[in-house]
Amino acid sequence: MHAAPNPADARSTTRLRVRFVDTDLMGITHHGAYFTYLEAARVDWLRRRGATYADWANQGLHLAVIEVHAAYNHPARFDELLDIETTLTELRSASLRFDYRILRAGKVIHVAWVKLACIDDEGRVRRMSDAVRAVMLAKEHVQPSEPI
Amino acid sequence: MHAAPNPADARSTTRLRVRFVDTDLMGITHHGAYFTYLEAARVDWLRRRGATYADWANQGLHLAVIEVHAAYNHPARFDELLDIETTLTELRSASLRFDYRILRAGKVIHVAWVKLACIDDEGRVRRMSDAVRAVMLAKEHVQPSEPI
Amino acid sequence: MHAAPNPADARSTTRLRVRFVDTDLMGITHHGAYFTYLEAARVDWLRRRGATYADWANQGLHLAVIEVHAAYNHPARFDELLDIETTLTELRSASLRFDYRILRAGKVIHVAWVKLACIDDEGRVRRMSDAVRAVMLAKEHVQPSEPI
Amino acid sequence: MHAAPNPADARSTTRLRVRFVDTDLMGITHHGAYFTYLEAARVDWLRRRGATYADWANQGLHLAVIEVHAAYNHPARFDELLDIETTLTELRSASLRFDYRILRAGKVIHVAWVKLACIDDEGRVRRMSDAVRAVMLAKEHVQPSEPI
Numbered sequence: 001m002h003a004a005p006n007p008a009d010a011r012s013t014t015r016l017r018v019r020f021v022d023t024d025l026m027g028i029t030h031h032g033a034y035f036t037y038l039e040a041a042r043v044d045w046l047r048r049r050g051a052t053y054a055d056w057a058n059q060g061l062h063l064a065v066i067e068v069h070a071a072y073n074h075p076a077r078f079d080e081l082l083d084i085e086t087t088l089t090e091l092r093s094a095s096l097r098f099d100y101r102i103l104r105a106g107k108v109i110h111v112a113w114v115k116l117a118c119i120d121d122e123g124r125v126r127r128m129s130d131a132v133r134a135v136m137l138a139k140e141h142v143q144p145s146e147p148i
Numbered sequence: 149m150h151a152a153p154n155p156a157d158a159r160s161t162t163r164l165r166v167r168f169v170d171t172d173l174m175g176i177t178h179h180g181a182y183f184t185y186l187e188a189a190r191v192d193w194l195r196r197r198g199a200t201y202a203d204w205a206n207q208g209l210h211l212a213v214i215e216v217h218a219a220y221n222h223p224a225r226f227d228e229l230l231d232i233e234t235t236l237t238e239l240r241s242a243s244l245r246f247d248y249r250i251l252r253a254g255k256v257i258h259v260a261w262v263k264l265a266c267i268d269d270e271g272r273v274r275r276m277s278d279a280v281r282a283v284m285l286a287k288e289h290v291q292p293s294e295p296i
Numbered sequence: 297m298h299a300a301p302n303p304a305d306a307r308s309t310t311r312l313r314v315r316f317v318d319t320d321l322m323g324i325t326h327h328g329a330y331f332t333y334l335e336a337a338r339v340d341w342l343r344r345r346g347a348t349y350a351d352w353a354n355q356g357l358h359l360a361v362i363e364v365h366a367a368y369n370h371p372a373r374f375d376e377l378l379d380i381e382t383t384l385t386e387l388r389s390a391s392l393r394f395d396y397r398i399l400r401a402g403k404v405i406h407v408a409w410v411k412l413a414c415i416d417d418e419g420r421v422r423r424m425s426d427a428v429r430a431v432m433l434a435k436e437h438v439q440p441s442e443p444i
Numbered sequence: 445m446h447a448a449p450n451p452a453d454a455r456s457t458t459r460l461r462v463r464f465v466d467t468d469l470m471g472i473t474h475h476g477a478y479f480t481y482l483e484a485a486r487v488d489w490l491r492r493r494g495a496t497y498a499d500w501a502n503q504g505l506h507l508a509v510i511e512v513h514a515a516y517n518h519p520a521r522f523d524e525l526l527d528i529e530t531t532l533t534e535l536r537s538a539s540l541r542f543d544y545r546i547l548r549a550g551k552v553i554h555v556a557w558v559k560l561a562c563i564d565d566e567g568r569v570r571r572m573s574d575a576v577r578a579v580m581l582a583k584e585h586v587q588p589s590e591p592i
Contacts, residue, residue, distance in 0.1 A: 173501065174501075174506050174508065174563075174567075176508075176567070179479060179508075179509035179512065180476050180479040180480055180483075183475060183476040183479070184476055187476075205469065205470075210470050212470065212472075212475075212516075212519070213475035213516060214515065214516050215513075215514065215515045215516065216475065216512070216513070216514050217511075217512070217513045218511065218512050219510065219511045220508075220509060220510050220511065223508070223567065267470075271470075271472070271519065
């Protein structure tokens with residue numbers, strides 16, 4: 001089963017700040033650090049739809065990264081505020097894809113996509129339950145009041 | 149010159165969330181991740197006193213970690229909100245010390261201290277300027293409106 | 297100028313071990329950790345051709361990541377030995393591309409490619425010098441005797 | 445029960461290289477990265493005594509960090525080779541302590557100690573088995589032939 005998420009519903013934006021530890025000796029954000037931003041934004045995306053990924057993980061549902069692509073257009077630097085725009089673009093029975101744009105002061109500096117598979121505690125692929133699918137197709141309805 | 153910061157002025161609290169990448173296969177927050185929380189809290193502590201550590205770094209002033217101690221009383225877990233209580237407890241001419249308590253839901257789970265030296269771009273120790281000292285002795289007067 | 301590296305010359309293999317810190321609460325290697333393996337393998341690839349990337353960095357030549365793609369076929373786990381097979385597949389005047397396969401016990405578990413741009417200390421793109429190009433087109437001729 | 449390990453038997457040295465990702469915008473190794481070196485050296489220390497920490501972890505025996513102290517005397521830099529000298533200095537019924545010196549070209553640049561508790565999969569402290577104690581009190585007798 002392959003659902004096409006409604007683009008207007010499927011998007012959320014998460015603001016993050018670049019930490020000192022994320023920088024490298026070039027003075028810029030290390031390319032690997034962006035994947036931690038995308039991951040934090042995914043967790044926030046779910047929270048804005050009423051789901052807590054930590055609860056899912058405790059119940060044995062994991063979203064494991066299976067494929068990524070990222071283009072680094074402009075470097076981010078220490079202490080900058082980044083807006084991570086996260087959009088669910090594909091929802092299959094046991095996998096999904098998020099597309100990302102990272103903006104700094106309104107300018108796109110990074111574009112990426114990440115595919116994830118639903119797996120259980122033993123790493124076996126499993127279909128999403130209806131409850132999980134409902135979260136994925138929901139629109140943002142929770143405004144985070146705490147740090148993401 | 150050795151100033152004793154006023155304890156009431158010298159304390160700020162920063163709320164952070166444990167990220168997925170911070171966990172390890174024991175299912176808890178990796179011990180090394182706490183140092184990134186303490187670091188982010190230091191940057192926030194300065195911002196609450198009107199200083200931007202990134203500006204200092206760009207001007208060639210760095211605060212390099214020279215000694216740390218940490219006791220892990222209870223493990224933190226993915227997605228938990230942590231309050232990092234940061235207190236400047238020593239201010240010397242070219243070095244300083246912060247004491248930390250990390251609380252989860254009001255309970256102390258981690259205690260640490262970090263000593264830092266003021267260095268320039270070449271790594272030479274240098275005295276703090278009066279402007280920098282003034283920031284260190286200021287009380288918190290900026291409420292952060294953005295992610296830390 | 298666009299050189300097609302000789303495939304036989306352009307490949308090196310680097311063996312690494314998964315560290316505890318690289319794991320996450322799923323019990324597997326975090327997807328972001330692979331980029332640090334690919335990076336370490338690039339540094340090793342250069343060393344095997346007589347170049348020390350650290351020297352280049354000190355001289356103001358950096359290879360900045362501008363695009364990546366990675367497919368995670370099978371998870372790696374703590375303490376496993378991984379063979380990172382690194383092949384230079386594109387060499388342009390100011391950029392290059394490495395293709396990677398990560399093998400565990402002879403089985404491919406991860407496939408990736410990384411594009412890098414040559415930049416200077418200010419982040420400006422610059423052409424590779426002839427000396428740098430010569431390294432890129434050299435075959436492996438140094439056997440590492442130290443950890444990579 | 446509190447055993448005093450024989451100092452001559454209790455020491456091993458592990459050589460590591462500083463990776464690019466370990467650096468920060470000061471151009472030096474980030475203070476947090478050292479804890480990953482100490483951890484990798486502990487795993488190597490055990491392997492040199494015939495034990496595989498990964499096997500222990502799979503069997504539900506974990507060594508969780510409960511306290512650390514570290515003094516940073518001289519910064520390490522990208523690509524440098526570091527010798528991590530690891531000594532078991534305390535062995536109690538359910539905890540142990542390692543003392544560390546990190547040397548670069550024979551010069552001590554970092555001194556640290558780390559206390560660990562033996563815990564099970566649920567995080568409960570548990571006594572070391574005789575088999576585990578025997579490993580801890582053994583002298584180094586395996587020469588690693590693979591990357592650590």
